[in-house]
Amino acid sequence: MKAIHIDRFVSNVTDLKPSTIPNPFSKSSQDIHIKITHAAVTHVDLLYAQGLHQNNRRHVQPPFILGTEYAGVVTHSPPSSSFPPGTRVFGGGLGAYAEQICVSEPTIRRVPSQWTNAEACAVGASGAVSYGALISVAQLKAGETVVVLGASGGLGVVAVQIAKAVGARVIAVVGGKEKAEVVRGVGADEVVDYRQEGWEARVKALGNGGEGVDVVYDGIGAVESGIRCLRYRGRLVVVGFAARGGKMENLKVNKILLKGVAVFGYRFGEDSRRDPQRTKDVWDGFMNLVEDGKIRPVIYKEDYWGLEAVSRALEDVRERKAWGRAVIRVCEVEEDTTEQKARL
Ligand SMILES: NC(=O)c1ccc[n+]([C@@H]2O[C@H](COP(=O)([O-])OP(=O)(O)OC[C@H]3O[C@@H](n4cnc5c(N)ncnc54)[C@H](OP(=O)(O)O)[C@@H]3O)[C@@H](O)[C@H]2O)c1
Structure with missing residues (x-):
């Protein structure tokens, strides 16, 4: 088969x-053997390659x-499996x-019937990661205000x-107008551009009558900025370092004490x-939101056809052209049933 x-x-x-390997x-x-139809391009893949x-x-x-996230069709599974051949799965x-992958059953899930394989691939594990961070760890509640740093990414x-x-x-905190449109499109109440000076003060002003926000979701590695946005006794969850280029932030810990904040x-x-x-509970919680129709996958507009396009897609993510998830179409799907084909 072909693979990167x-x-x-x-x-x-x-x-x-x-x-060819x-x-x-x-x-x-x-x-379980799976024919991969789509693969996502994530920040983690960029780091793994290097x-x-x-x-x-x-x-x-x-x-x-x-490559760490994919969707496809089961080609072979044991008779006891809940994923018989032909089942659309993501994992x-x-x-x-790669054109094929062989995995253990707990690492895959059925593609929700309302989603195409490309859409399932675009959400992939990101949904569970974000759910775990916001709900299981930061304990975000109805009525609270949260700021998402890196809101336009996967x-x-x-x-x-x-x-x-x-x-x-x-x-939602993003860089640029196109990305602002994307996050408004998925429901952000307010959008702040981090390229504008004093963006942290703008975020703080938008939370709790100027006291600051209750929760910061940090996917970029900006803890000091995040703490500036928080209210007294707010919570911040560190999820990733997409903005740091491998160089970690040195934080003055008095910032944590002075505001009485919790950093997770x-x-x-x-x-x-x-x-x-705990991870199973996180997945269940997230998939309940999917079943309730609360999650809309966001696929970057560029068409990446074939494994030859992986390098171009990774470069687009590295250059921060992409928003949502860039998705590679790994193969043309011809042999599946009409219903499946319609959803691929
Ligand atoms: N904790 C976990 O278990 C876990 C799991 C998976 C991934 N991660 C990490 O989570 C992070 C996000 O992953 P992803 O796949 O969502 O990445 P992504 O799709 O590439 O998105 C990265 C985001 O970071 C923003 N960004 C990049 N440079 C920035 C800068 N200098 N200033 C402000 N924003 C910047 C981009 O926003 P703009 O384009 O608007 O600038 C983009 O929205 C990565 O660090 C990844 O390694 C963590």
Whole structure:
């Protein structure tokens, strides 16, 4: 099969090209084989390709197949599986930039009937990550005001919708007019552009009559700015460092004390390894919102056809052209039933 195979980390993602490698094989008789139809392009993939993610120290070392989120169609599964051949599924795990993947059942979910495979792929695990951070960790409640930093990105556009779905007021922080339109389109009540000087003061002014916001969702690595936006005894959850280019922030901890704020970290993968029940609850909570029609996938407008397009898509994410999720169309789907084809 064709795949983006990493035998050594690259410094330039435009160097990535598909190569032909052996098809994936079952490690257990319970494994499920999937033909991948779509793969998402995430910030994590960008870091994995370059060896810049914390997981590259231990869990993710070459050789590996790049790509962490996909959707596809089951081609082979054990008779006991709840995903018989032909089932449309989406999942997370290394190996998404390939024509096929072989995985264990708990890592995949059925594509909700109202979504295409591309849409399921665009949401992928981002929904569960954002739900876990906002609801399980930061305990966001109806009537509170939350600011989402990195609101136009893959995680951010879902965070905005989750916060709206639980009855919070949402301030989205983005860079640029096109991205402002995107977050307004998914329900943000207020939009602030971080390119304008004094944006933190603008956010603070919008929360609790000028006292500041109740919760900060930080997907970019701007804790000091986030604390400036918070009210006294507010909560901030650190989700990612998309703006830091690998250089971590040095925070003066007196900022935490002076405002009496709580700063949490949330690491979805590690939480899943250490506390699978909590992650299951997070997924269930998020999928309830999906079933209630509260989550609309946001796919970046550019068409990325075939695994050859992975490098261009990663570069567009690196250059911050993309919003929502860039999605690769991995294959043309011909052999499925009319109903499935209509949803792919
Ligand atoms: N905690 C976890 O378990 C977990 C799981 C998955 C991912 N993550 C992390 O979460 C972060 C977001 O991932 P993603 O896939 O959603 O990324 P993404 O789709 O690439 O979005 C990144 C966002 O960051 C914003 N951004 C980038 N540089 C910025 C800057 N200098 N100033 C302000 N905003 C900036 C972009 O906004 P503009 O384009 O508007 O500038 C964009 O909205 C990443 O750091 C990723 O590693 C964490």
